[in-house]
Amino acid sequence: MKKLFLYIVSLFILAGCSDEIPEHERPVQSKRAILAYLIANNNLDTDIMNNVVWMYESLAESQDSCSLAIYYKPSSSNNYIEEAQILTFFTDGHGQINGQPALEGSEMTTGNVVEQALKYAAIPGTATDTEVMQANLQAMTDLIPAENYGLIFGSHATSWMPAAGTDIATKSFGQDGTVYNSINIPELADVLEQTFPGNLDFVLFDACMMQTAEVCYELRHATHYCIASVLETPVEGFPYHLILDDLYQEDIDFDKLCEDVINFNKSETEGKWGTYAVVDCEQMDTFASAVKDQIDQHASALENLSLHSIQQYGIKSFSYFSFDVADIIRQLNGGEVPTSFQQILDQTVLAKSCITNHSVFRVDEDRYCGMGMYIPDAVPGNTRWNDYYRSAISWYQAVWSE
Template sequence: MILITHEESLAISHFDTGFKRRSDEIPEYHESARAKRVVLAYLIANNNLDNYIMDNVQWMYESLSTAQDTCTLVVYYKPYASNKYLDTAEILEFQTDGYGKINGQEILKGTSLTKENIIAQAKHHQALLGIATNPSIMKENLRMMQDIAPAQSYGLIFGSHASGWLPSPNAANTRSFGWDGIQSNTIDIPELASTLEQSFPSGNLEFTLFDACMMGTAEVFYELRNATHYCVASVMETPVAGFPYDRFFINLYDDSIDYAEICNETAQYNRENNWWGTYAAVDCTAMGNMAQAIQTELTSHQSELQTIDYTQVQQYGYGDYKNFSFDVIDFISQLNGGNIPASIQSSIDQAVIAKDCLDRKEYPLMTLKIDPDRFCGMGMYLPGKNINYTWDRYCQSSIAWYNAAGWNELQP
């Protein structure tokens, strides 16, 4: 039986806007000693992913418990109304001493390792209540999380529903990242990038990992180029179970993170469960060079652009999202008669530092099949090909990649 995706599960979910408040007082946040790196997790689970995202917290805890040094995890968690362990949005703090304790208590193991006990062992801090995707709410909660655990650098995990850079089918705004409650409150990618830049003004956000669908596109990576150094994401819809944090989470505290391990372990986890998946780690600071290389190719191949059959290019969307993103290298290769220009190859090698995917024959997402030989690690929309009028308008008006990559310079 195939596990449903984050996005497909929306169709069968039923949301409840009500939630209970905690009757006991939540301790105020405090400052701890400055660490070299702290991992933050911003988890918007006020939707039908709540049980899966709660599993993710347990996996993070399991990996954190193996630390041989002091490591801190700070989690913003917005629960669904039926969550058994949290009544409202809270910030949870976990700090290991490297000697078998977390928050001064013995590490939970065996039958004691339950979600209930993990949440009970956390240090609870009152989060700023409100829509989790609202930029001002997100900024304040990220500020409090950094106050709780000051560090030289941070890693940030985002967990929720997402649909990449795409605009909402029913509104002018996008449904890019996040799904907070029945109103389907989201934050678009330009707003998210601005929020992160303001939340980490020192430029010390080392990586952002999107445990969410369809975020692995040039449009997203370029938008985040001034917000985060590295970004880990999938260009496809992702299985609801999320990343297998128990396999690699503790290594996110390393001075030099092995991003290939993250991609490989996640692909292997999906393989073991007969799912699907593409994963890549991208150096967002290299996206400027990537955009310039793409612009050169588009400008010099305008005639080929008029006749290219985009249905023959590897694409990554399924169902309503079909053709939202095409493989960058496969597209450029077809523009060049099967050849890849050196400038393009150099720019993608600089940008994509790790990648892995599952073979199309054994692990398809329904009818969507991915060819590993045509997967470069990054997707890109093709505006102006009559794929979707709303997508074209939004891409042209709101997504920085559109101008940076030279789509605006092409002759109509």
């Protein structure tokens, strides 16, 4: 009943501002459209707002026609957006955005970018609520009908770990107002499967710690590619002014994408860090079988494995939530990754790049495979993590359950 109500509300909202939509009967685009679901009702609002400007900057320089829809949930201190809105931008590839000359130079301010957007009231409610998220994503696809989509998620995140932790403020994905307003990854995957019936080309997580086997396995039926970081991410976010145009291409150069993000982080300030990778989620069933085979073959070695010997990606409170998958296999095999496993890994992790320096520990590039995973009971005192991992995470059932 709640879903039906939200759908009816969305129809009224879109109908109420349909006179603002150019070419209201917009044909379905053959070119990929990009959607961004940005939950900025937190301390990232300023940085995420700047990401919107970067996205606009890329559209302004594009030599092709592109469509972009942004769901934006602002904080109360945002000076440009008072409540959740959907912002849309259409560029013709000839210097026009939404039928107006594209902003440039000193005119490209946050206020002017928001002003030039075609704006629609978003479906109200908590941005991480499953029904609200699905209704808003559906509204965005109604505004920009296309054969295929790419989806950017921006907010706080903590990967597979359950949201609303009391001892540690885990967020899974998203933070709308408080640490408790988040969405767990299995529920997020369900929303995407229901909203995008086989036409979601990629999900890009501009959020911390999302490139784990647990996340990618949950998304295997929802999207083709997952672009994310296994480590914490800098607050500035992805450099959309440099990479957004590449995300519209039919065949994305993922190696270039990862390198461009890393090079941007290197150029910003000394001490900036980053790990970025692209995973083919459609390979995750095969990859899970390969990991399970290795674990089954080396069960006795696993019992005696020193967790301190494996490269891991958790910082401070999140220590040991994620170990490098290939490094686990390497340690189980006496220091070498079997060729057969490496071949499957190469078919799954399509691109990766990293900066070795981090404020807490150093990432060993030779042991960085692009994707991490949890080892059950690696944090023995946290029964909440371990119980949730066994009961809710599909990767556990596929790899560890026996």
